[in-house]
Amino acid sequence: MIEKCQVFTPSQNVIELLDAAGYKRDLYGKKIIENACGDGNILVEIVRRYIEDSLNNNINLDKIKEGLEVDIHGAEIDEQHYFKCLANLDEMASSFGILNVNWKILNLDFLKQNFDGQFDYVIGNPPYINYRELNDETRAYLRENFTSCKFGKFDYFYAFVEASFKSISSTGKLAYLIPNSLFKNVFAQELRGIILPHLVRIIDYTSHKLFSQALTSSAIIVCDKKISSKNFEYKDIKKGSTTVIQKETLDKKWIFENYNFESEPKRRFGDYFSAAISVATLFNKAYILKEFKEEENHVCVGRFRIENDLIRRGISPRSLNSKKSELIIFPYKYVNSKLVRYSNEDFNKSFPEATKYLCNFSEELRNRKSDKNTKWFEYGRSQALAHLNQPKLLLSTVVTKEVKVYELTKDCIPYSGIYIVPKKELTLIQAKEILESKAFNEYVRAIGINANGNSLRITAVDINNYRF
Ligand SMILES: C[S@@+](CC[C@H](N)C(=O)[O-])C[C@H]1O[C@@H](n2cnc3c(N)ncnc32)[C@H](O)[C@@H]1O
Structure with a gap:
């Protein structure tokens, strides 16, 4: 240490x-x-x-x-x-x-x-x-x-x-x-x-x-x-x-840039949209598939043939930027838009191949510092899962020059970055316009934490607190 x-x-x-x-x-x-x-x-x-x-x-x-x-x-x-x-x-x-x-x-x-x-x-x-x-x-x-x-x-x-x-x-x-x-x-x-x-x-x-x-x-x-x-x-x-x-x-955060919070408009981003951190598997090596072959009913990863029903597009700002196609094992399902968790027995029975594949990493999966009551085959953190089954936006927690906002379909699972879904009245198109605006960029310059070189790190809370 x-x-x-x-x-x-x-x-x-x-x-x-x-x-x-x-x-x-x-x-x-x-x-x-x-x-x-x-x-x-x-x-x-x-x-x-x-x-x-x-x-x-x-x-x-x-x-x-x-x-x-x-x-x-x-x-x-x-x-x-x-x-x-x-x-x-x-x-x-x-x-x-x-x-x-x-x-x-x-x-x-x-x-x-x-x-x-x-x-x-x-x-x-x-x-x-x-x-x-x-x-x-x-x-x-x-x-x-x-x-x-x-x-x-x-x-x-x-x-x-x-x-x-x-x-x-x-x-x-x-x-x-x-x-x-x-x-x-x-x-x-x-x-x-x-x-x-x-x-x-x-x-x-x-x-x-x-x-x-x-x-x-x-x-x-x-x-x-x-x-x-x-x-x-x-x-x-x-x-x-x-x-x-x-x-x-100085308020909760110390902001030294000349950013005038007093003159900010009244509407808070977080009242119209929800910005939240993406899913956290806590062991991407097992869940994110980078080398694979897609076949009719399954996806081949090495010697394993993982059942298609468990597979989604896995998305991160980095993979979008480099135009790399990645898949993610999604060990849940949505029924009537509600997240359903498999029992151990159901999972083993319905997905014997995926079970064999994940068993390969069973020690690492069991040693994660996961949320309480997480099953060994599930993601380490479950907080993001409830609202994912809809179209959404994704942006990186690190902003360099401009804020890049990506549109994701309902089935995509973002596993890194901050995702945004609507709450009321306004659409995702409007959210994208707000986040790509000059005003939001100035806000990021004021509240972001210096990361690499000219890059700044922002949080989901920062986005929710933005006023437009
Ligand atoms: C970032 S380095 C800085 C060293 C030195 N101050 C310099 O600037 O060149 C931090 C040093 O703190 C020592 N260190 C870490 N924890 C410590 C502790 N609890 N008490 C005393 N030294 C500690 C580390 O071994 C390391 O040498």
Whole structure:
């Protein structure tokens, strides 16, 4: 689990992070911690600044060594990186002629310590691990011990921000490099509430990617415990602009784009249509058929001949984009437009070939984190199924330049993206016009979470909340 987050900060961003915190002058006697320090990319620059500034203030090398041992702190859970960090710090100190420093770098889990109020600066790039990748034990620990993790699908870094915020003294500063999903993710709302009172600055890299493997873009947040202002400075790196944001104008999501919600029309998309997440099999490898041969009564997949009654067109925005034809095993039926679930016996009896095929994956299917009462051959989540048996629209959760909306027939089963069905009065053609409009695109620019490059991630809730 931890290995996934071991991505270290590039030197340019280390400089920006320390500058943003104002870690520049009069550093002697100021306690600082880098609480997930990895190989020490940030700590090494901290030590360099600390020594140079102390020398500028005519502090001798013996005193500087003592200072390093008291003022500079670090935590790292991984033993190998911890030792590498110590070696890197020794190298930096020795380049100034300072040897044998007894570093206060600890090889431990920062989230299990209590450093409340102890530091003048907390600086770092914490581990990011999304909820899906956290094991049950860590999830339970975070839920129990961190307000920001009480609800929903939190990220590991929420706990780090919360713990770091607590670790700064009443005059201390926090400068943290975090995924900028913090500003908009619904599950980070609690955390936004925690940091907002002392937030003084955001440096947002928006579509500029610092880490190629991360799913969202990055931002630096700076909190200053001695300042409780009504506004903060927001810098958009890509646009090169800096604005002052009034805290009281921020709602549940933090929107920094100039999008005028006040002037929005009254009709809410979600009152006329339902936008919802597509079916989630939780094991597409078994259900989505990419290599197959269609015959009269069945579909051949390898040595299996799956009964036609179970087969539908499987659709995802990606497959539509690449014009790939895919099928999906649909282990349900609709009777008078109502979803009917097969019993185990019925399924085995009616679809012996499909049963044999799915038995191939029986271990993986049984190990899914499925909804309660899900049968082994069914999809992991059933929430989308009730409304699927009608014509619908499909769009991707990731929007690049324009919003692409696809029309799907009644029989198609979307297994990725957001699908839309009508509720009252308006038609799907009208929904398509609304979603492909310039106004909706501007809304996406304002509320979307930066994903890859210029792409933005949106949710079904965002679509339902749109006003047209
Ligand atoms: C994203 S890396 C950043 C490393 C360093 N801050 C940098 O920017 O170069 C996160 C580091 O946190 C460490 N880590 C993960 N969980 C931790 C925990 N609970 N306590 C301390 N360190 C942890 C990982 O091993 C990894 O080295």
